[in-house]
Amino acid sequence: MKLLFIGLSVLFISSFVNCEGPLTSQEIQTLITYHNNWRLSPDPASAGPLTALTYNYDIAATLQAHVNKCDFTFSPATRYGAVNEWIYWWTPQYFNMESQMNLLWGQRLNYDWNTGACLPDKSCLPWVFTVWNATTNFGCAKVDCGERLIMACDYNPPGGYSGVKPYQLAPVTPTPAPTPSPTPVPPTSNNIDWRPFLTPIRHQGQCGSCWTFGSVAAIESRYLIKNGLAEINTLDLSEQNGVNCLRFGCNGGWSQLFFETFMEKGLAYEKDMPYLAADQPTCSYDIGTPRFRFSSYGTVPRFNKQAMIDELRNGPITVSLWVDDAFQSYSGGIFNCQTVYTTTNHIVTLIGYNADQDYWILRNSWGKYWGTGGGNMLLTAANDNCYMLGYSSYYPII
Numbered sequence: 402m403k404l405l406f407i408g409l410s411v412l413f414i415s416s417f418v419n420c421e422g423p424l425t426s427q428e429i430q431t432l433i434t435y436h437n438n439w440r441l442s443p444d445p446a447s448a449g450p451l452t453a454l455t456y457n458y459d460i461a462a463t464l465q466a467h468v469n470k471c472d473f474t475f476s477p478a479t480r481y482g483a484v485n486e487w488i489y490w491w492t493p494q495y496f497n498m499e500s501q502m503n504l505l506w507g508q509r510l511n512y513d514w515n516t517g518a519c520l521p522d523k524s525c526l527p528w529v530f531t532v533w534n535a536t537t538n539f540g541c542a543k544v545d546c547g548e549r550l551i552m553a554c555d556y557n558p559p560g561g562y563s564g565v566k567p568y569q570l571a572p573v574t575p576t577p578a579p580t581p582s583p584t585p586v587p588p589t590s591n592n593i594d595w596r597p598f599l600t601p602i603r604h605q606g607q608c609g610s611c612w613t614f615g616s617v618a619a620i621e622s623r624y625l626i627k628n629g630l631a632e633i634n635t636l637d638l639s640e641q642n643g644v645n646c647l648r649f650g651c652n653g654g655w656s657q658l659f660f661e662t663f664m665e666k667g668l669a670y671e672k673d674m675p676y677l678a679a680d681q682p683t684c685s686y687d688i689g690t691p692r693f694r695f696s697s698y699g700t701v702p703r704f705n706k707q708a709m710i711d712e713l714r715n716g717p718i719t720v721s722l723w724v725d726d727a728f729q730s731y732s733g734g735i736f737n738c739q740t741v742y743t744t745t746n747h748i749v750t751l752i753g754y755n756a757d758q759d760y761w762i763l764r765n766s767w768g769k770y771w772g773t774g775g776g777n778m779l780l781t782a783a784n785d786n787c788y789m790l791g792y793s794s795y796y797p798i799i
Contacts, residue, residue, distance in 0.1 A: 423465060423542070423543055423544065424461075424541060424542065424543045425726075427726055427727070427730050428498050428543070428730075429456060429461075429541070430730065431498045431499075431502070431729070431730045432456070432498065432502075432541055432554070433454070433456050434730075434732060434770075435502040435506075435770060436454050436531055436539065437453050437454055438770040439506065439531055439532055439770065440452070440453060440454065440531075440532055441453075442770075443532055443568065444509055445514070445570055445571070446570070446571040447534075447568045447569060447570065447571055448568075448569040448570060448571045448572070449569070451532065451534050451568055452534060452536075452537060454536065454537065454538060454539050455537060455538040455539075456538070456539065456540060457538040457539060457540045457557070458540065459540070460478075460484065460538065460539065460540030460555050460557060461540030461541055461542055461555075462540070463476070463478065463540075463555075464476055464478075464486075464540055464541065464542040464553055464554075464555050465542035465544070467542075468488075468542045468543070468544045468551045468553055469544050471544065471546035471547075471549075471551070473488070473490065473546075473549070473551065475488065476553075476555065478555060479555075482559065483557060483559070484555035484556055484557045484559055485526075485530045485533075485536075485555065485556040485557075485559040485560060485561050486553060486554070486555045486556070487505075487526070487527035487530060487553065487554060488551060488552070488553040489501065489504070489551075489552045489553070490549045490550070490551060490552075491549065491550045491551075491552060492548075492549070492550070493545050493547075493548075493549070493550040496550045496552065497729060498729065498730075499729050499767055499771070500606070500607050501552055503604050503605075503606050503607065503767065503768055504606065504607055505527050505528050505531060506528065506604070506768060506770070507528075507604075507606055507678075508523075508524055508525045508526075508527060508528035509525070509528050509532075511523035511524060511525035511528075512525040512528065512529065514566065514570065516564070517563065517564040517565055517566050518563050518564065526561050529560070529561050529567050530554075530556045530560065530561055531556075532567045532568060533556065533560030533561060533567045533568075534567060534568040534569075535558055535560055536556045536557065536558055536559070536560055537557070537558065538556075538557055539554055539555060539556045539557070540554070540555055541553065541554040541555070542554075591756035591757070592753075592754065592755050592756055592757060593710070593713050593714055593753050593754045593755075594752070594753040594755075594762060595622055595626065595716060595717050595752045595753055596752060596753065596762070596775075596777070597630075598622050598625045598626050598630065598633070598716075599618070599621075599622055599625075599633075599752065599764060599775075600618070600621045600622070600625070600633060600634075600636055600637065601634065602764070602766075602768065602769045602775055602776035603617075603618075603640065603676070603766055603768075604766060604767050604768035604769075604776075605640070605678065605766045605767070606676075606678035607678055608644065608650075608651035608678040608679060608680075609651050609652055609653050610640060610643070610644050610650070610651055610654070610678070610766075611747050611748045611749065611766055612643070612653065612654035612655055612656055612659060612719075612748045613640045613642075613643030613644055613647075613654060613659060614640050614748075614766035615656060615719045615720075615748040615749050615750045615766065616643065616656045616659040616660060616719050616748075616795075616797075617638045617639075617640050617643070617668075618717065618719075618750040618764055618766070619656075619716070619717045619718060619719045619750050619796055619797055620638060620668070620693070620695060620797045620799070621636050621637075621638060622716060622717045622750070622752070623715075623716040623717065623796070623797055623798075623799045624636065624695075624799050626715075626716045627799050637670065637671035637672070638668050638669070638670060638671060638693050639668060639669040639670055639671050639673065639674040639675070639676070640671075640676050641669075641671075641674050641675060641676045641677055641681070642663070642668055642669040642674050643659050643662075643663070643668075644676075644677075644679075644680060644681070645674075645680070645681045645683070645684045645685070646662065646684035646685075646686065647659065647662060650680040651678075651679060651680050655748075656719040656721075656748060656794075656795045657698070657700075657793075657795045660698035660795055660797055661698065663695075664694070664695055664696065664697055664698060664797070666686040666692070667686070667692030667693060667694045668692055668693045668694075669688060669690070669692055669693075670690070670691070670692075670693065673688055673690040674688065695797045695798060695799050696798050696799065697797075697798040698795055698796060698797050698798055699712070699795070699796050699798055700793050700794070700795055701718060701793060701794040701795070701796070702793055703790060703791060703792050703793050703794075704785075704790050704791070705790065706782065706785075706790060709751070709754075709790065709794065710754050710756075712796060713751060713753070713754055715796075716796065717750050717751060717752045717764070717796070718750070718751045718794050718795070718796045719748060719749075719750055719751070719794060719795050719796065720748070720749060720750070720751045720763075720789050720794045721745035721746075721747065721748045721749075721788075721789070721791075721792055721794070722745050722747060722749065722780075722787040722788055722789040723738065723742035723744065723745050723746055723747070723787050723788050724746055724747040725738065725740065725742075727739065728787075731771070731772055731778055732772065732773075733772075733773050734779065735758070735760045735779045735780070735781050736778055736779060736780050736781065737780075737781045737783075737784070737786060738786035738787040739786070740786065741784075741786045742786060742787060742788045743788060743791070744788060744791070745788050745789075745791060745792060749763045749764060749765050749766070749778075750763065750764040751763060751764075751789075751794070752764045752777070754782065755779075759781065759782045759783050760779045760780060760781050760782050760783075761779070761780045761781075761782050761789070762777060762778070762779060762780075763777060763778040763779075763780055764776060764777055765777070765778060
C-alpha cells in the first residue's frame with residue numbers, strides 16, 4: 402500500500418534569512434547532511450546501522466519539473482508507486498531549510514512504535530520516509546510560485562507502509578546507576594568552556610523564538626554552575642511561557658525583556674507549560690504550579706570583547722548575531738561570516754571562549770544535529786563580521 406502526505410505550512414519566522422527559487426547546491430548539501438545524520442543516529446536508537454541515503458539528481462530533476470507547474474499536486478511518480486513523497490507549502494519570505502528539516506524531525510514524536518503508524522490526528526509519514534531503512538536514495542525540489550513556495554522530496558524505494566516499522570529498534574538496556582555530580586568550578590585558564598554545564602539541546606522548530614531559547618539556556622546553565630549538576634537532565638524551563646507572554650511571540654523578541662519580565666514573575670517549568678512552537682492567545686504568570694525564580698540580570702556593553710570574556714567566566718551569556726546561508730549550513734570548524742554585517746537577526750547562547758585560537762563557542766536552538774554536534778558552533782573572535790558584539794548582551798543573575 403502506497404502512503405502519501407501533503408502538508409500546508411505557513412510560518413512567521415523572523416530569525417532566518419530568506420530563500421527563493423530552485424534548490425541551491427548549499428541547500429542540497431544541507432538536505433543530505435540532515436537526512437544522513439538522522440540515519441546515523443536515529444531517535445529512538447536502531448538495532449543496527451541504517452543505510453546512508455544517496456542524493457539522486459534524476460529523481461530531483463523529475464520532481465522539479467513537476468513542482469514548476471505550481472499546481473500544488475503530487476507528482477505522477479507517486480501515483481505509479483515509484484516513490485514516497487511529501488510536499489509543504491510556505492509563505493516564500495519565511496522559508497528556510499533549517500525550519501523545514503526541524504519540522505520533519507519533530508514528527509518522530511508522532512509515530513506510534515506499537516502500532517507502526519502515526520498517532521491519531523498526527524502527521525509523521527514525512528519523517529518515516531527519511532528513516533525508512535530500505536530506502537536508498539532521494540531527491541528534492543523547490544519553487545517559488547508567488548504567494549506560496551513549494552518544497553518537496555521523493556524517496557526510492559518507497560516505504561511508509563502502515564503496520565511496518567521503518568527500522569528495528571535497539572533492545573532496551575537497564576539505566577545505569579547515577580554517579581555523584583562533580584562540584585562546579587570556574588574556568589582556571591585563559592580558555593572558558595561551559596559545555597559540561599548545559600542542559601540537553603532543544604530546538605525551536607517553526608517558530609521565531611530563538612530569543613526565549615537563548616535566554617532559558619543561559620538561566621539553566623547558570624543555575625547548574627551555581628548549584629551543581631544533580632539536575633542537569635531534569636531541569637527544564639518553559640520557553641513557551643516567553644512565547645505566550647511577550648509581545649511578538651513567534652515573530653521575534655529580545656532577551657533583555659525576557660529577563661526583565663520573568664525575574665519578577667518567575668518562569669514556568671516545561672512540564673507545566675510545554676513548548677508548542679506556536680503563539681497562544683492567552684498569557685499566564687500563575688497557573689497554580691511552582692515557578693523558577695532568579696534574582697536579576699546583567700548587561701555586557703556593546704563592542705567590548707574583553708567585557709564579554711570577563712563576564713563569560715561567570716557563566717553563559719545571551720547574545721545576538723547575524724545568521725546567513727552559510728551559518729545555517731554550518732557543520733564544523735571555526736566559522737567566519739564572509740560578509741561584514743551591521744545588524745543581527747538571531748539570538749543564541751554564548752557558552753565559551755578559546756583564547757589559544759581566539760574563537761567563541763555558541764549554543765544554538767536548532768536541534769542536536771546542527772553544528773559541531775549537540776547544537777554548538779565555534780565562531781571566530783578575530784573579527785566581529787557576524788556582529789555578535791554589535792548590541793548589548795544580557796545574562797541572568799541566579
